Amino acid sequence: MSRFVVVGLAGLLAACSASAAPSAAAQVEVTIENYHFVPATLKIAAGTSIVWTNKDDDAHTVMDASGAFRSDALDEGQSYTYTFAKPGRYRIACSMHPQMMETIVVQ
């Protein structure tokens, strides 16, 4: 029983340190303007959150092309946040305007 608790604690500590390490870059801003994601490519550390803010007066969405996440329609000034827990290469698009693309590399 006591051994189980120790393992559980160790796991918790590991999780805390993993998410705390890149705290300086925990949040990255992306804007949507003139039907483009700005910037169009990004490299971030695992655990980082990206905040997309729509600056167009048309609506946009933010979606992962492989289907991991998808925002509702964002009106002008609205934001959507997603935290990238897993490393990998993500292709981001607007489901309303498929010509809009962004590549995010999570390390």
Added chain:
Amino acid sequence: MTHHDKRTRRDALKCLGFGSAGTLFALAGGVLTPIDLAAAIPPSEPRLALFHKPLFVQISDTHIGFSKDANPDVAGTLNRTIDIVNGMAEQPALVIHTGDITHLCKAEEFDRAQQLLSRLRVTELHTVPGEHDTTDPGAAQYFARFGKTSHNKGYYSFDHAGVHFMALVNVMEFKNGGLGTLGEQQLAWAIEDLTHRSASTPIVVFAHMPLWSVYEPWGWGTGDVAPLLAQLKRFGSVTVLNGHIHQIVQKVEGNMTFHTARSTAFPQPVGGEAAGPGPLKVPAERLQQMLGLTTVSLIEHPRSLALNDTTLAGAE
């Protein structure tokens, strides 16, 4: 033509200059004959008197919920559009809405749109979704209200007055970096659906995004439409109607007329003539001239369809 020619042609050009001319395209035997309405009808007669009873009216891109500078009152301009339809000398049986009924796909926007559209004095309202109507998971809001006819597929066909209509959806199958997409399942269905029609049946195909390449850098086209267009070539009269780009662009290819409708909400720039395709802000007095609807009439001899565009200003 008569001695009126010169004056009426000048009038017609004047109308075009203001962007409010009604232009009639009579499709006869695959040859498109544009007729200046002002030249064809004495000014004292109402424009629509030229037509037989309208077969249907196309409205598009009502964007209920939009309230930015380009048009803070989209309900008002939709109401004005509905007044024009209800005020026609002869009521069309059908209205076709080619999508972007709402702006942000919210339940209250759909409710408001339905409430406004219910004032149309027509027998049937047919719709296809635009990308603004399908941003919620599974396009649940759209299908809850408009899915019944298509068994929640969105695409379906029907016949009216001897004309075969195909409603297609090109905003739901996502292709990264691409154009609108019909998808394999819908394409197979559409091609099969056409095999049962005789070549003399007039065909009307409608979808939200253009079914032909208008301006690809802005995604104004449908990437996988070619097999369907190939099947449509054998028909004597094919009319392909779309919305999405909030302006009229027309192309004729053989017996096929491709035509995009104006929005009832706000105009958009000509492809490539702005940083992006966002809502075009124009002076209030100009806005009415850039919004409108399309009336489609059946011509019996030869059996074909005629398109007439009316702006909200033109109907004054």
